[in-house]
Amino acid sequence: MLFSPKGIAFVLAGSVAIITTAFLSLIKDTPGSALFVAFSIAFASSFLLFYFSLEFLVFREINKIFTVIDKVKKKDFKLPRKQIVIDTNPLKRLNEEIFAYATRKQQEIDELKKLENFRKEFLANVSHELKTPIFAAQGFIHTLIDGAIDDKSVRDKFLDKAAKSLDGLDALVKDLLTLSQMETGDIKMHYEKFDIGHLTSDIFEQLEEKAEAKRVQLKFDKKMSVPVWAYADRHRITQVMTNLIDNAIKYGREEGKVLVSFDSDKEHLIVSVKDDGPGIEPEHLKRIFERFYRIEKSRSKEQGGTGLGLAIVKHIIEAHRSKVSVTSKMGKGTTFSFKLEKGDNK
Ligand SMILES: Nc1ncnc2c1ncn2[C@@H]1O[C@H](COP(=O)(O)OP(=O)(O)O)[C@@H](O)[C@H]1O
Ligand SMILES: [Mg+2]
Known part of the structure; x- marks a missing residue:
């Protein structure tokens, strides 16, 4: 009153x-x-x-x-x-309401600024990553045109290098496309029942050469009994497993071991990919799922990585309403694992 x-x-x-x-x-x-x-x-x-x-x-x-x-x-x-x-007091109330409103707006603005920074950073990364292979291929081809083509050994070497750069570019564009399609929701998951043990042996075969070059053994956990039925998107899970096993070979140690195991709880299948490599430091561990995040930039690139592999893995597993987890011990190795729906009763 x-x-x-x-x-x-x-x-x-x-x-x-x-x-x-x-x-x-x-x-x-x-x-x-x-x-x-x-x-x-x-x-x-x-x-x-x-x-x-x-x-x-x-x-x-x-x-x-x-x-x-x-x-x-x-x-x-x-x-x-x-x-x-x-x-x-109406003036006090007015003050409070305006303050509350301004705080909400400020939060919104902060969020937008964060997104804007993220966009800028992403654009800068993409341009940089695209520039590198294009620039390299361009260099080799121009050198060839300028006369190197007459020397047979140089010609073959340069053509080979140009082709490798373009392969890298192709891989990068494919990964970017996958990421963007996953984000816009253009990719729908096609669930089916399949034997993930069999799928993994196929991947082992495909990566055999790469593993042999580093004398790495690709193995299943001894306890595994076949078949291992999963209910998921077969094609996408192939992508995930290829990426994780490929990483384990690339970033594991020479003469190391990559172990894939399938455990299960009541409803889920727990898939793990374990290596005995040098491990990942905790400060990097938090960030390896970010796009273009690499621990040793030069080493990763020379291994043919795009830096998008784990970002795609995370997206795919989240689209399966699950999560990827990673544990690592320095000098001992790294384990990536995730859960999938069991396929036994499907
Ligand atoms: N098994 C692993 N052991 C050690 N480091 C790893 C492992 N897997 C991934 N990493 C690190 O995480 C980074 C991101 O991996 P990823 O997204 O697959 O990119 P890429 O394979 O193209 O380098 C790699 O560059 C590497 O530094
Ligand atoms: Mg990778």
Whole structure:
């Protein structure tokens, strides 16, 4: 009540009337009735004056502002309207509402800024990654045109290098396309029942040469019993397993071992890919799923990596409503694992 226009007008009018009467009482011999009349007139006229000016000039306008803020808030945040408490100070309430609104907006702006930075960084990375192989291939081809083509051994070497650069470019563009399709939701998962043990042996065969070059053994866990039925997108899981096994070979140690195992709990199949390589330091471990994140940039590139492999793995596993986890011990090795739905009863 105190902060309603009436309350404020009452207090102010009272003060004006008291001051006026007090002054009047200083004049000698003023009769009591005159003081009373003066008090009443001063009180009544100032009350009306204060009341109408507060009501029409201040409070109505403040209420209009409230209504507008309310509409914006509802539209922006879909917040339920807070109950208006009639006798709290409207200016304080206005202040609080504006503050709350500004805080929400600031959060939104921060979020947008973060996304903007992410976009900029991504664009810079993509351009850089595309530039490198194009630049290399361009260099080799121009050198050939400028005369190196006449020397047979140089020609073959340069053509081979140009082809390798273009293969890298092809892999990069394919990975980028997969990532973007996964993000826009263009790729739907096609669930089916398949033997993931068999699928893994196929991948072992494909990567055999690469493994042999480093004298790495590709193995299954001894406990495994075939078949191992999974219910998932076969094609996408092939991509995941290829990436993880390929990484284990590339970043594992020479003469090392890559072990794939399948465990299960009630509803899920737990797939793990383990290597006995140098391991990943904790500060890198958090970031290896980011796009283009590589620990040793030069080493990874020379191994033919795009830096997008694990980002794609993460996307695919999340599309299966699951998560990839990674544990690593320096000097001992790294294990990537994820859960899939079991396929036995499908
Ligand atoms: N098994 C592993 N052991 C050690 N480091 C790894 C392993 N797997 C991945 N990494 C690190 O994570 C980075 C990202 O992997 P990935 O996204 O597959 O990119 P890429 O294979 O193209 O380099 C690699 O560059 C490597 O530094
Ligand atoms: Mg990889």
